[in-house]
Amino acid sequence: MAADAKAGFDAVARARTALQGFEPYDPAFTPSRINLSANENTHELPATFTAALRDAMVATPLNRYPDPMANELRDLLAERHGVERGSVMVGNGGDELLFNLFFTFGGAGHALITCPPDFSEYANFAKMCEMPVRSVWRDAETFDADADALVAAAQAEDAAMVVLTSPNNPTGNLADPALVRRLLDETNVLVLLDEAYVEFAGEDKSLVSWVAENPRLIVLRTFSKAFGLAGLRVGYLVADPAVVDMLGAIRQIYSEDVIAQSVACAAVARREELAPVVADIVAERALLAEGLAAIEGVKVWPSAGNFLLVRLAGASRVRARLRDEYSILVRDFSYAPGLNDCLRITVGTHDENAELLAAVTQLAREEA
Numbered sequence: 001m002a003a004d005a006k007a008g009f010d011a012v013a014r015a016r017t018a019l020q021g022f023e024p025y026d027p028a029f030t031p032s033r034i035n036l037s038a039n040e041n042t043h044e045l046p047a048t049f050t051a052a053l054r055d056a057m058v059a060t061p062l063n064r065y066p067d068p069m070a071n072e073l074r075d076l077l078a079e080r081h082g083v084e085r086g087s088v089m090v091g092n093g094g095d096e097l098l099f100n101l102f103f104t105f106g107g108a109g110h111a112l113i114t115c116p117p118d119f120s121e122y123a124n125f126a127k128m129c130e131m132p133v134r135s136v137w138r139d140a141e142t143f144d145a146d147a148d149a150l151v152a153a154a155q156a157e158d159a160a161m162v163v164l165t166s167p168n169n170p171t172g173n174l175a176d177p178a179l180v181r182r183l184l185d186e187t188n189v190l191v192l193l194d195e196a197y198v199e200f201a202g203e204d205k206s207l208v209s210w211v212a213e214n215p216r217l218i219v220l221r222t223f224s225k226a227f228g229l230a231g232l233r234v235g236y237l238v239a240d241p242a243v244v245d246m247l248g249a250i251r252q253i254y255s256e257d258v259i260a261q262s263v264a265c266a267a268v269a270r271r272e273e274l275a276p277v278v279a280d281i282v283a284e285r286a287l288l289a290e291g292l293a294a295i296e297g298v299k300v301w302p303s304a305g306n307f308l309l310v311r312l313a314g315a316s317r318v319r320a321r322l323r324d325e326y327s328i329l330v331r332d333f334s335y336a337p338g339l340n341d342c343l344r345i346t347v348g349t350h351d352e353n354a355e356l357l358a359a360v361t362q363l364a365r366e367e368a
């Protein structure tokens with residue numbers, strides 16, 4: 001009988017053991033007037049930039065398969081970073097590249113070392129890939145990585161990869177180049193430097209130029225943040241050609257669709273036009289940080305990204321009331337170890353930030 005057949009069916013029990021605790025990722029965002037929850041670029045981009053991207057999109061035929069290796073885009077990115085095409089790999093967002101890196105270089109006996117609080121997808125994806133995860137916690141107050149502990153962890157026999165995020169999400173601080181240097185010199189692990197937000201710190205803070213001399217260094221970048229293209233799903237990494245070849249061998253061959261490739265090409269070609277937008281976000285970041293810090297009971301950490309980490313009493317309630325009473329969405333990190341009573345607020349436009357500030361000023365007073 002159909003009903004019995006259904007009652008006896010347990011898909012989870014049939015799944016790969018390592019995957020049995022996972023649930024669908026559905027943040028079920030409440031549609032909000034002002035969404036400052038996902039570190040997207042909420043600013044209007046220059047009309048010439050958006051027009052060029054629209055033209056590229058419209059001109060793209062859909063009947064042919066994409067170029068699996070996205071060579072035109074790789075060439076433009078290679079030129080941008082002064083490397084060869086063979087040092088660039090493109091992915092369906094940085095997320096796909098993270099997964100593929102852990103799938104390729106992880107597994108039993110090949111551990112990932114992370115520095116939480118950091119991007120939760122690292123541990124998630126690593127666990128899916130049956131890659132053991134070791135946490136080297138950041139300083140509870142400054143969120144600086146513990147250099148000696150990290151180097152020691154990376155010297156363990158089964159250590160395969162260290163991931164450092166610069167600027168770090170959600171704490172906003174840059175990785176110390178001296179620590180990256182030590183990891184390259186004093187250990188034998190792959191060093192994954194996630195620079196998803198580095199444009200907001202200044203391109204001079206990027207260590208992508210180190211890749212040429214350091215085959216164990218992998219630098220991850222994305223179009224989702226400064227480029228304002230989170231919905232397009234394009235990320236890339238710069239690494240040794242042998243690393244890129246491994247990733248090229250295991251990737252889902254058509255994961256980067258034709259529209260994503262052609263629009264990303266147009267975006268790279270016109271990237272200079274985004275400089276004023278990034279400069280504006282950086283200026284707004286300073287204003288917002290100042291405004292939040294002036295509210296009694298609110299602590300703001302310095303940030304090199306397009307977001308601010310703040311701590312205030314009753315953060316979860318403040319977050320819910322921002323959503324329900326002001327239709328403003330921010331990200332609650334209260335549940336995360338080391339981040340009790342913390343919210344992460346994306347830097348929005350001047351008007352969005354002003355509304356956020358007014359609302360937090362009011363709520364902080366009421367929830368104190």
Ligand SMILES: *Cc1c(COP(=O)(O)O)cnc(C)c1O
Nearest residue numbers: 093094095119169196222224235
């Ligand atoms: C946003 C983000 C990424 C990449 O996001 P994609 O949209 O998948 O490109 C990678 N690392 C960190 C820390 C991020 O915050």
